Amino acid sequence: MYDHIEIENKWKKYWEDNKTFKTDVWDFSKPKFYALDMFPYPSGVALHAGHPFGYVATDIVSRMKRMQGYNVLHPIGFDSFGLPAEQFAIKTGKHPNGFTEANMKTMRLQLKTLGLSYDWDREISTHDPKYYKWTQWIFKKMYEDGLAKQINMPVNWCEELGTVLANDEVIDGKSERGGYPVVRKNMKQWVIDIPKYAEKLLSGLNDLDWPESTKEMQRNWIGKSIGALVDFKVDNFNETFTVFTTRCDTLFGATYCVLSPEHELVDKITTEDKKEDVRKYKEESSKKTDLERTELNKEKTGVFIGSYAINPVNGKKIPIWISDYVLASYGTGAIMAVPAHDSRDYEFAKKFNIEIIQVLEEVTGTPHEGETHKDSIVAVVYDKKNDKYLTINWKENGGRLFVGGTRKENESALDCALREIKEETGYDDLEFVKETFKINHHYYAYNKDKYFEIESTGLLFNLKSDHKVAQNLDDDENFIVEWVNKDQIESEVKDELHLKTFNYCINEEAMIGDGIHINSEFLNGLNKQDAIDKMIEFLEKNNLGKKKINYRLREWIFARQRYWGEPIPIVEFEDGTTKALDDKDLPLVLPELDDYKGKNGNPPLENAEDWKYVTIDGKKAKRETSTMPGSAGSSWYFLRYIDPNNDNELANKQLLDYWMPVDLYVGGPEHAVGHLLYARMWNNYLYDKGILSIKEPFKRLVHQGMLLGANGVKMGKRFPEYVINPNDIAKKFGTDTFRLYEMFMGPLEAEKPWSDSGVEGARKFLDRVYRLYTQENKISDSENPNLDKIYNQTVKKVTEDYENLGFNTAISQLMIFVNAVYKEDIFPRKYAEGFIKLLNPVSPYITEELWNKVLGYDNTISYESWPTYDESKLKDETYQMVVQINGKVRGKIEVSMDTTEEEMKKLAKNIDNVKNYIDGKEIIKEVVVPKKLVSIVVK
């Protein structure tokens, strides 16, 4: 047992006294490496064992890179504006600054104990006026460029928190913090026009080394959809409205239109007799919170407003409805409804009995040249009493099918179906239920040697009684009539047409897939994509609409009605015009208040009477009293680390060009769309301004997985007895053990449960290492060839694994090496030093100690050169190969580098056990994979 307390205190002091990890950012002589952690939020709760996961990971890479000769920037700071400090201020009437600074102090101590090699001279915090001066400055630039602006828009208002929230701060209609209800409210708000950057943010994702899931989440959040705007004239009114659709190919199937209740045209085009209905509906839907809207989305609601729109492609009059399933904030707030081919429209049309026109036909079978066309039916008959369906079993001549047949000339689908059912099965007491979507089917009839292309209509009947007449069959019709249940149909009916028809019969849903167009004049016969292209061409030529790209991403609401945030550096004059403060007036510092709580829904800064009013350019003006959201300060902090004390610019350009982008960024997946999207946008903007030379700030991103308590449940308030404090572990087992254990638990990205015995195992390994160096007396200046291969393998694997953040497998390799050394009597000094260097990034304290005390070096190990390996030592003179017979391992052979494949085969066949399997059998195939196996197939 080594004394971890003594060793760790000693080296912690050494690193601080010597500023071991101070970065000289101006030293451009070495390659750079920028390793970044998501900076913590200094809440009152201390870090638990889950937080350091990411910190230790970046620290390991930073330490290795330093030893590999990189100039490493590895900073930390605090995201120190935000809600808990605000609530503390409201409760106590004290300035949140003191609370924040105290929390920062606690966390700083915790982080230092973890042995993280940060350059503490670069620490920044977002609430520091010297820092937020530049947050305000960037905002000001965006304001001047029209990117930050005030607009009137529906916002997420949280009454409980007394503030508006951004979309990513609202989860399931409730506030992310606190879980309070959020309602939609029209307000004048500061926003950042992030949709202007939608395309850049989308295309920029392609080259990033990020988790695919995060990139996908950002793509979905941006929500690009390519479609068309189509203009609809309102009959009897001199008005037009525009809809956005991604399916303009289905325009001939539009049977009604829907406007969102908030649409500006609604009041103008509602007919007199419908005014009251509309007024009531609008009132109801405006009262719903977002939560209620989503909860109530099971059942569609809406009202007809009395007027009609003209379908621009065929002049047909179609009714206009309003419904809250159409959102005011997406697209144009109006849609054309095609119930046959959109599930929401289908549901709505079914409920309100609106016409459904099929314009797209699913295609089954394979089309063939020279087909004969037929119209036909497939009839499904359901016997409710026995829960069975009527089928015809053709056995080897087609298997199980439903009743089917060809329509005679001028015969309706219904008549045809009734006739066929009667002829083939005799049943004639039926109730017609519905006709389903038509299917375009292609098949080859063996008995007639002909290819057919049929348009098949599906029909569903209920059996009313068992009444039967005699069947009327042709000679070649040889089958059994059988009633079977649903499961049997699903497993036994193989014919695509019949199975699809059955699904259409029993499921009430729209036909969403691709197919060929029908009932669509110039689109008939085209598939979905071709029809979309042709329709857009048609709309544009006739001035009825145009191609349009739409994004789901909306303006980033950039003001909070709170105190503890960056003041927005804008003033408003009495005439309503606004102006940004001059650069010399930045930072605009938060004033102290007597009361940190806003009154009557006003921001707290409204209470700062002296601060609020200023004279600018000789005119009276009032300051903006909202503050910026938490995501403001974190959108550019990684730039400030590079040059944290610069008072003249946000950071020196030469330094920015050298150090950006961040080479490795590790943080939780909860920031996938919020912070990570905003930071990318600010970085892209600063690139456009020429302040940065790169567009994307984070080259490589990794999310650390969550650490669960020993009970397998998330560490947190709910199970306080399962929360692990890293400082407790550090005290009992040492920080080195803590770091080693956390990294050994499993892949960085995975979710992992804590295990106390696992920690003890990690400590045992460090004790074993310590004993190896201090008690075993094996370290020697002589060589030991027995360790050559394993040492070089270890250097290779550990180096590669650290690079790929595969810490668990790297540590496993270090253990394998130590086990091997224990079996030897001589531990060559060169290998002893190399091993300590390999272990140093994970367990820095014990390795510094051994480097100093046992290996006798005066300096820190932190800048010693990283071990290299000798490729030639990795190779064996002989190696083992597996012999497989019919895919099963039946023996092994030992071969040398110059054994030929023929010799390998011969050796393989010579094994006794192999002989048992091949003697008297015919060898069909022999496969030799050098260095792996010999595979023999016998019969």
Add this chain to the structure above:
RNA sequence: GCCUCAGUGGCGGAAUCGGUAGACGCACAGGACUUAAAAUCCUGCGUGAGUUAAAUCACGUGUCGGUUCAAGUCCGACCUGAGGCACCA
């Protein structure tokens, strides 16, 4: 409902390109040391059959099917779990 990821011993987890499944650690069992215990060191450890012991054989990576000489790995369908999005037209 849609998107993304995952599912391997008693447990955490390993396994480049398809090529000996279960590395390493924990737990457990046996042994050595010890008056004894702890610590340490050594050995064993997927399940079943087989044997004094081996050899050997069968089964085995969520389920079912497919491709292949060969599948944890590739393909198809499904089940379960995690995260995200959700009336986005």
